[in-house]
Amino acid sequence: MFQDFTNKVVIVTGASQGIGAGVAKQFAKNEAKVVLVARTLQKLEPVRNEIGAVCNAEMFLCPADVSRMDEIVALRDQVLQQYGTVDVIVNCAGVTMKKQIVDMSVEEWDTVIDTNLKSVFMMAKVFGRDLFRDSGTDAGKFIAIGSVGSTLSIPSSGAYCASKGGLVQLVKVLANEWAESRVHVNAICPGYIATPLSDGVLNVPGVMKRVISRIPVGAIGSVDDIAHATLFLSSQEANYITGTCLPVDGGFTSAAYTTHN
Ligand SMILES: NC(=O)c1ccc[n+]([C@@H]2O[C@H](COP(=O)([O-])OP(=O)(O)OC[C@H]3O[C@@H](n4cnc5c(N)ncnc54)[C@H](OP(=O)(O)O)[C@@H]3O)[C@@H](O)[C@H]2O)c1
Numbered sequence: 001m002f003q004d005f006t007n008k009v010v011i012v013t014g015a016s017q018g019i020g021a022g023v024a025k026q027f028a029k030n031e032a033k034v035v036l037v038a039r040t041l042q043k044l045e046p047v048r049n050e051i052g053a054v055c056n057a058e059m060f061l062c063p064a065d066v067s068r069m070d071e072i073v074a075l076r077d078q079v080l081q082q083y084g085t086v087d088v089i090v091n092c093a094g095v096t097m098k099k100q101i102v103d104m105s106v107e108e109w110d111t112v113i114d115t116n117l118k119s120v121f122m123m124a125k126v127f128g129r130d131l132f133r134d135s136g137t138d139a140g141k142f143i144a145i146g147s148v149g150s151t152l153s154i155p156s157s158g159a160y161c162a163s164k165g166g167l168v169q170l171v172k173v174l175a176n177e178w179a180e181s182r183v184h185v186n187a188i189c190p191g192y193i194a195t196p197l198s199d200g201v202l203n204v205p206g207v208m209k210r211v212i213s214r215i216p217v218g219a220i221g222s223v224d225d226i227a228h229a230t231l232f233l234s235s236q237e238a239n240y241i242t243g244t245c246l247p248v249d250g251g252f253t254s255a256a257y258t259t260h261n
Contacts (some may be wrong), residue, residue, distance in 0.1 A: 019092050088141040091143065098157065143186055
């Protein structure tokens with residue numbers, strides 16, 4: 001059982017679908033006030049309705065492009081005006097671009113790096129001091145979603161792997177810089193999780209079987225698998241954990257091969 005997140009203000013980026021929507025739902029079910037962020041308001045509204053159908057949590061929809069500094073600054077203004085504080089930030093927004101390096105344009109490279117990596121730097125820069133805590137209050141939490149591509153190479157995903165590898169290093173430096181201010185910073189590195197993003201990869205004939213054969217537990221993960229790990233790292237029970245990257249991948253990155261190849 002995780003701590004009660006009652007009255008905690010939790011910002012989740014990339015909350016309009018997939019992992020971010022699943023993370024937002026679990027925080028809402030645990031009584032947090034959840035700020036749902038993605039670029040498109042029309043995609044955030046059905047998520048709020050779906051969550052609202054299963055719990056009474058307070059939700060605040062804030063459309064913003066997290067690859068843009070001006071929109072993150074505007075997001076901070078809205079959140080502080082609404083709640084006056086922030087306790088947890090979960091950086092889920094991400095994109096991929098399946099192209100070999102020689103075929104990738106500079107603009108495509110920039111889009112992936114700006115969305116997956118620079119956004120986390122800018123969220124940290126803009127919101128960092130709002131998360132700082134004194135010794136009498138619960139620790140602040142800053143979480144970023146990496147990938148198996150943080151440590152492994154994935155062909156045709158050069159920008160994606162570079163962004164996710166950089167994200168893990170950024171998390172370690174932030175954790176070090178913010179430890180004295182009682183903000184804990186961690187990454188979660190999901191394996192293959194069923195979402196719109198992974199659909200394009202997994203729905204190619206034969207790929208699903210090949211991928212599953214490489215996963216020791218023999219199954220694709222769910223958004224709840226990532227959400228549960230996120231809630232744990234965001235809880236006060238995880239206060240001695242900072243600067244780490246938690247793989248949530250069914251054993252994928254720990255295995256040379258599986259028993260069910
Ligand atoms: N699914 C997997 O197997 C898997 C595995 C490892 C890591 N991950 C990582 O987990 C995270 C979530 O992945 P997912 O599978 O849930 O992806 P997804 O289903 O494609 O969802 C991505 C979310 O990010 C938002 N987004 C994209 N660009 C944005 C921007 N510039 N500003 C604000 N929001 C933006 C999207 O909403 P809008 O388009 O409305 O902005 C959407 O809500 C990503 O960082 C991804 O790299 C996923």
